[in-house]
Amino acid sequence: MTNVSVIIVTMGTKNYINSCLESIFKQTHLLFEVIVIDNSSTQSLALEINKLYPSVKVYPGAKDSFYAQALNQGIGLSRGEFILCLNDDVILDKDFIRQALSGFSVKKNIGLVSGKILRRDGKTLDSTGLFLSAWRTAKERGYGLANSGQFEQGGFIFGVNGAAAFYRKEMLEEVKDKNGYFDSRFSMFYEDLDLSWRAKKRGWLAYYIPTAVANHVRGGSFRPDSGIDKPVARRYLSDELHCGLIENRYLTILKNETFFGFFLHLIPILIYDLCAWIFVLFFQPKVIKLFFSRLFRKRF
Known part of the structure; x- marks a missing residue:
């Protein structure tokens, strides 16, 4: 039985994708499948991944596709009741999936769950959930702050950061439109806020679980330590x-x-x-x- 589909989009950054996969296969929750969409379409990467992790399904991304299109491709291939979308520069704590899944049981209409996302140093916060700013941009709660225990209480948030975003498949099917689950017109950026906003308009809620911890090199698969939101x-x-x-x-x-x-x-x-x-x-x-x-x- 597979109740979680993990979807990773990579541009072929081998060091990142290998570390990401290693953290997935150390999870305490074992009912999952892993789908990798390789936007670099390098056959050597697929061979390397399957040598280490034979159960991982690696697919080449469509020609000239970006992050949103690649995620849509992965979701379309998935079998899980819950979908975990990951950047390839994310490492999950071993209890991440198990802890994050508990968020969906808080209320039946919770369609999105975020954990506590830290930088790779493990001391700096990257995101504890998305909020909509007054100037209509995505505000990452806690971004750049020291992790000093100030966000240890779970609760409702506006949306989830796309670096490590958990979705209920039922919600994704409901908000899907002619442009896909994620808006395929988006080359990069804002696809997570847009999906969170569309879900909220349909009555779905987003929830934050502080005990689901992940580490993220922000922009690592794009440009290491760039901090591209700033x-x-x-x-x-x-x-x-x-x-x-x-x-x-x-x-x-x-x-x-x-x-x-x-x-x-x-x-x-x-x-x-x-x-x-x-x-x-x-x-x-x-x-x-x-x-x-x-x-x-x-x-x-």
């Missing part, structure tokens, strides 16, 4: 990815925000946008041209 780190993004970051935020707002909510938060939204575009103007001016050249392409 404004200064946007200089590490290519023009294409930075443009996608801007586009996906706007698309998330357009898809999910109510008319009243938009005008209630209009001032902080405008302030954030002003700062973001000034940053782009000085550090990545090519993003401006790219953004407006793509503005009227079909996105809906």
Whole structure:
């Protein structure tokens, strides 16, 4: 019996994926399957993984696919009642799956569960759940703070961080639309907030379990220790990815925000946008041209 499907998307970073898989196969909860979507499509990686872990199913990602599309591919292949989506630069504590599953039993309409995600040093918080900021970005609770026991109480949150996100399959099927479980139009960034927001609008709840602990090299599978959520780190993004970051935020707002909510938060939204575009103007001016050249392409 398989009640958990673990889906890992990798860009072929062998050191990360090997450590991630090792932590999965040390779990105290044993009823799981593991699906790896290899967006680098390197046959050598698949062979190496299957040599160490014969039960892991490795599939090449679709041509030119990004994170959201790869996750959709994995979810479509999954058999589990619960879906754990992982970045390849995440290491799970041995009780992570067992502890996280307990969150789904709190209420029948809990469709998303997050554990406590730490940085690789084990001392710094990466995320204890997603919240929606006034400027309509994903706010990672506890981000960058020392882990001093301040988030040891479980409770309801807005959504879950995509680095180590647990979903109820029933919820995913309900919120799925023509663009997939995750919005396949999103190249990278905001796909976790968008899905969390869509689920919330359908009446599904998200819950935080502090005893489900994972360690994450933020941006490790992209650029080690980049901290890509922070404004200064946007200089590490290519023009294409930075443009996608801007586009996906706007698309998330357009898809999910109510008319009243938009005008209630209009001032902080405008302030954030002003700062973001000034940053782009000085550090990545090519993003401006790219953004407006793509503005009227079909996105809906």
